[in-house]
Amino acid sequence: MSDVIKLISPVDGSVFAERPVASAAEIDQAVAEARAAQAAWAATPLSERCSAVLAAVAALEAMNDEIVPELAWQMGRPVRYGGEKGGTRERTDYMVKIAEESLRARHHTDRPGFTRYVRPEPLGIVMVIAPWNYPFMTAINTIVPALIAGNVVILKHAAQTLLVGERLDKAFKAAGLPKGVFRNIVLNHGQTEALLGSGRIDHINFTGSVAGGRAIEKAAAGTFATLGLELGGKDPAYVREDADVAFAVENLADGAFYNSGQCCCGIERVYVHEKHYDAVVEGLAAAASAYTLGNPLDEATTLGPMAQARFAAHVREQTAEALRKGARALVDRARFPQDKEGTPYLMPQVLVDVDHQMSVMREESFGPVVGVMKVRSDEEAIALMNDSPYGLTASIWTADEEAAIAIGDRVETGTIFMNRCDYLDPALVWTGVKDTGKGAALSEIGYLSLTRPKSFHLRARS
Structure with a gap:
């Protein structure tokens, strides 16, 4: 003791x-x-x-x-x-x-x-x-x-x-x-x-x-x-066919990478209608590449270290496992020389060609990595969002409020967002389901x- x-x-x-x-x-x-x-x-x-x-x-x-x-x-x-x-x-x-x-x-x-x-x-x-x-x-x-x-x-x-x-x-x-x-x-x-x-x-x-x-x-x-x-949490986002893509990308990048991804309701997985898939992954990769990783006491730094080296090691292993299983990383590691093994300094990363056989899409990461999957319909997105042991928040990016409510009724989570993520409104109860x-x-x-x-x-x- x-x-x-x-x-x-x-x-x-x-x-x-x-x-x-x-x-x-x-x-x-x-x-x-x-x-x-x-x-x-x-x-x-x-x-x-x-x-x-x-x-x-x-x-x-x-x-x-x-x-x-x-x-x-x-x-x-x-x-x-x-x-x-x-x-x-x-x-x-x-x-x-x-x-x-x-x-x-x-x-x-x-x-x-x-x-x-x-x-x-x-x-x-x-x-x-x-x-x-x-x-x-x-x-x-x-x-x-x-x-x-x-x-x-x-x-x-x-x-x-x-x-x-x-x-x-x-x-x-x-x-x-x-x-x-x-x-x-x-x-x-x-x-x-x-x-x-x-x-x-x-x-x-x-x-x-x-x-x-x-x-x-x-x-x-x-x-x-x-x-x-x-x-724990593994909060999903769904970008529908009618979404404002630029607006969604800007907010999802912040939801995934702010605070080095160490947010209770941060975005850890994104499902995108096939119509917008290329634009979303390109936008997220560009946003991630624009961060400045470094000493958090420096005003120029936009992404600090994770709280402990072991937390960064967990995210690195999740990412490595996904790559071994066929995923692709879109952010160039050469852009982030401060990212060194054994340290809490970890670059942001966007993974594609991911699936739910990879831990990065099912188990909590709590770090600056996000996986993106293509879907063809609301039904497919709902099934994937619910394929998780966690349920804190889920966000739906759409111009159709009725559709967001209908989808939200079927998603197993504590809070449903439309065109918003990673925010706690004190007027709305903060709660979760499952694990x-x-x-x-x-x-x-x-x-x-x-x-x-x-x-x-x-x-x-x-």
């Missing part, structure tokens, strides 16, 4: 930060303080809870000039993209906006002489196990509505983004949250599993791999803690996931 968590920077392989894991006494103290604080926090007026959350986000925004280069050092995103301030603000503002309506009691007035209503109650202690790829926004998805709903939060952030947990802790302290309402804690895997299995956590939210989700579910078995699990996991984040449904219903059945006696 490691006593220290080390953050190895993908920029140069150096140890960018290291922190000791919490002691058993510190873990017990964190849970005890959270439990002691929860009732008073839940009794705090909703308007004050909302104001505290808004103040914390404002405190984060004030740190943004420091946060942006920190993110580059921690997980490789180029500084030119400016961090996650916009998405964090958008999601927080929306959840504050709908809080009163989402958390109000639902009254039933059809029986005179009775007062009958259902009121959402906070679950208690919510533990957020956050990932490194969008380390602020993914954490905020649960932290903000959990706190607004009257829960207290313990955050365990990914080792790759240790400093994000500290930034969030600092922001909530600056907002004046009472002791125990929000706590960042450094744990290793064994400590995390032990805490989840202790029965002291009421709700667990985890974003990460399918294997990680299974470990979380196993650790919490028998505790009856509720779970929110956003796990992508279970649970719901954001929107009014996200509040339901972080509360329990309590019924009041009151009879008047005259």
